[in-house]
Amino acid sequence: MCGIVGFVGKKQAAPILLECLEKLEYRGYDSAGISxxxxxxxxxxxxxxxxxxxxxxxxxxxSLVGNIGIxxxxxxxxxxxxxxxxxxxxxNDNKFSVVHNGIIENYIExxxxxxxxxxxxxxxxxxxxxxxxxxxxxxxDFLEAVHKTVSVLEGSFALGILCQDYPGKLICVRNSSPLxxxxxxxxxxxxxxxxxxxxxxxxxxxLQDGEIxxxxxxxxxVFDSKLQKVxxxxxxxxxxxxxxxxxxxxxxxxxxxxxxPKAVKDTIEPRxxxxxxxxxxxxxxxxxxxxxxxxxxTACGSASYAGQVGRYVLEELLRIPVEVDLASEFRYRNPVxxxxxxxxxxxxxxxxxxxxxxxxxxKARGAHILAIVNVVGSTIAKLADDVLYTxxxxxxxxxxxxxxxTQLALLYLIAIFMAEKTKRISDxxxxxxxxxxxxxxxxxxxxxxxxxxxxxxxxxxxTNRSIFFIGRNIDYAVSLEGSLKLKEISYIxxxxxxxGELKHGTLSLIDEGRLVVALCSYEKLxxxxxxxxxxxxxxxAKVLSVAQEGNTDIYTESSxxxxxxxxxxxxxxxxxxxxxxLFAYYIAKENNCDIDKPRNxxxxxxxx
Ligand code: F6R
Numbered sequence: 329m330c331g332i333v334g335f336v337g338k339k340q341a342a343p344i345l346l347e348c349l350e351k352l353e354y355r356g357y358d359s360a361g362i363s364x365x366x367x368x369x370x371x372x373x374x375x376x377x378x379x380x381x382x383x384x385x386x387x388x389x390x391s392l393v394g395n396i397g398i399x400x401x402x403x404x405x406x407x408x409x410x411x412x413x414x415x416x417x418x419x420n421d422n423k424f425s426v427v428h429n430g431i432i433e434n435y436i437e438x439x440x441x442x443x444x445x446x447x448x449x450x451x452x453x454x455x456x457x458x459x460x461x462x463x464x465x466x467x468x469d470f471l472e473a474v475h476k477t478v479s480v481l482e483g484s485f486a487l488g489i490l491c492q493d494y495p496g497k498l499i500c501v502r503n504s505s506p507l508x509x510x511x512x513x514x515x516x517x518x519x520x521x522x523x524x525x526x527x528x529x530x531x532x533x534x535l536q537d538g539e540i541x542x543x544x545x546x547x548x549x550v551f552d553s554k555l556q557k558v559x560x561x562x563x564x565x566x567x568x569x570x571x572x573x574x575x576x577x578x579x580x581x582x583x584x585x586x587x588x589p590k591a592v593k594d595t596i597e598p599r600x601x602x603x604x605x606x607x608x609x610x611x612x613x614x615x616x617x618x619x620x621x622x623x624x625x626t627a628c629g630s631a632s633y634a635g636q637v638g639r640y641v642l643e644e645l646l647r648i649p650v651e652v653d654l655a656s657e658f659r660y661r662n663p664v665x666x667x668x669x670x671x672x673x674x675x676x677x678x679x680x681x682x683x684x685x686x687x688x689x690x691k692a693r694g695a696h697i698l699a700i701v702n703v704v705g706s707t708i709a710k711l712a713d714d715v716l717y718t719x720x721x722x723x724x725x726x727x728x729x730x731x732x733x734t735q736l737a738l739l740y741l742i743a744i745f746m747a748e749k750t751k752r753i754s755d756x757x758x759x760x761x762x763x764x765x766x767x768x769x770x771x772x773x774x775x776x777x778x779x780x781x782x783x784x785x786x787x788x789x790x791t792n793r794s795i796f797f798i799g800r801n802i803d804y805a806v807s808l809e810g811s812l813k814l815k816e817i818s819y820i821x822x823x824x825x826x827x828g829e830l831k832h833g834t835l836s837l838i839d840e841g842r843l844v845v846a847l848c849s850y851e852k853l854x855x856x857x858x859x860x861x862x863x864x865x866x867x868x869a870k871v872l873s874v875a876q877e878g879n880t881d882i883y884t885e886s887s888x889x890x891x892x893x894x895x896x897x898x899x900x901x902x903x904x905x906x907x908x909x910l911f912a913y914y915i916a917k918e919n920n921c922d923i924d925k926p927r928n929x930x931x932x933x934x935x936x
Pocket of ligand 1: 630683813
């Protein structure tokens with residue numbers, strides 16, 4: 329999604345803006361631009377394509393003067409990717425320059441009104457109207473013009489704005505789109521997320537929806553929607569810079585795959601004290617937990633697939649119904665939830681627009697919202713009744729890996745915690761389950777070590793144009809994630825099926841040489857899965873199986889076998905997914921795909 333940066337200070341702004349924009353590249357974009365304010369004049373440079381084009385045009389920003397500026401990476405929603413539609417957008421009198429993330433929902437109505445007053449538009453974007461409104465409302469007071477403009481906008485918007493008459497001032501606004509302020513020594517920043525800022529400052533201010541901030545070199549003043557000053561606390565970012573760099577790996581995705589044992593350890597370890605799970609700050613007592621007669625999990629994409637795994641574990645331990653609902657469907661479904669419903673909201677970024685809308689919908693109907701989020705201070709973290717963080721560190725690759733496995737780890741802990749508190753499992757069972765969960769980081773490392781030659785398999789299978797994933801029980805839930813990982817980064821068509829469903833239609837797609845990835849870790853149903861494997865083999869398929877160590881039977885029916893260490897089947901997803909991530913990664917690498925930034929995709933989906 330679009331990325332915003334802004335700088336005001338003593339240094340030359342353009343090189344800083346370009347460097348910060350590069351840090352936001354992972355969010356996905358198709359054009360980029362910057363505006364600088366110097367000598368009471370705003371100059372703007374923008375282009376389609378990557379930031380290196382802007383770097384070439386401006387000698388990495390060195391040729392552009394000015395100590396204040398704003399920058400943007402655009403992920404096209406309204407209007408094709410083009411130089412014209414790239415941000416920043418200027419008012420016709422060149423007084424204002426604006427960068428925007430989000431969608432101005434009433435832009436057509438506002439645009440028509442302005443056009444009828446003779447105002448000329450230069451792009452097809454929803455953003456340009458903001459620049460013209462600023463100019464229309466401006467009577468010499470920058471803040472007042474911003475306030476008036478914002479009061480007529482509907483939708484989601486994070487804005488960064490320069491005004492020609494205010495050489496040392498940058499104004500930003502946040503409304504349902506992410507935006508944070510970085511506070512430095514004699515310099516201040518705005519950015520869509522902290523990765524853009526950590527090489528400059530670790531002190532940040534999180535804005536709430538509706539807030540407007542005025543930044544100058546030495547001061548940040550925040551106002552609420554009625555222009556009353558608000559006292560804001562600074563928060564410290566504790567991610568280190570290495571976490572946002574590739575550190576010797578070829579791609580962020582590769583690095584993040586190998587970071588998973590540590591990320592899961594960081595997520596689990598601080599929460600297990602003296603053989604018990606301790607969730608600091610969780611407001612729910614044992615009595616509160618007992619009143620929930622239903623759990624609804626809502627999320628998008630991989631986060632929803634983590635939820636699918638969570639459903640099996642939660643139902644097994646809690647014996648109450650658990651549903652997993654795609655947030656984009658839930659929000660428009662007139663859902664049945666009430667005060668006895670616990671909603672688990674899962675999101676790596678904490679900014680996914682559909683997930684936010686779904687949680688608001690459930691909250692309005694009385695559900696208690698417990699969010700599982702990676703980004704501290706994100707919108708979902710702020711709106712939830714309770715939040716538990718996955719301590720995965722920054723995830724840069726568009727395709728999630730450590731986000732997903734840390735979500736799984738927290739779901740296991742939540743299931744065990746709730747089962748223990750509501751006396752559905754004994755102390756002995758709790759200890760045994762926790763011992764299994766605590767083994768995960770080591771077993772994940774072992775799984776990665778055991779599967780180092782997957783790159784060889786990718787050479788064998790990378791020309792398949794359609795690959796199927798099958799499994800039963802938790803293996804089925806993991807197959808959804810394995811298939812998504814493969815298709816999103818390698819552009820190879822892939823589908824995941826509950827193995828028992830094959831006969832109900834899918835089997836007709838199986839033909840000579842078709843690759844079927846069979847997940848066989850759930851040994852209770854191993855014989856059933858073997859029958860499914862035989863069915864696809866009889867139709868000419870090649871079978872790549874993933875099975876637990878020591879399962880010798882699987883070799884008879886498979887072309888290739890990937891092994892994972894033995895573990896309690898409830899937690900096997902955390903291991904089985906690893907070879908699937910590696911398989912997707914190497915197939916994409918073999919096919920020269922843009923692994924960290926797959927085409928058409930964005931990291932954090934802040935619009936519907
Ligand atoms: C796929 C992927 C996406 C996200 C989804 C939700 O690899 O990363 O499917 O899982 O867009 O994003 P978050 O977790 O940020 O809400």
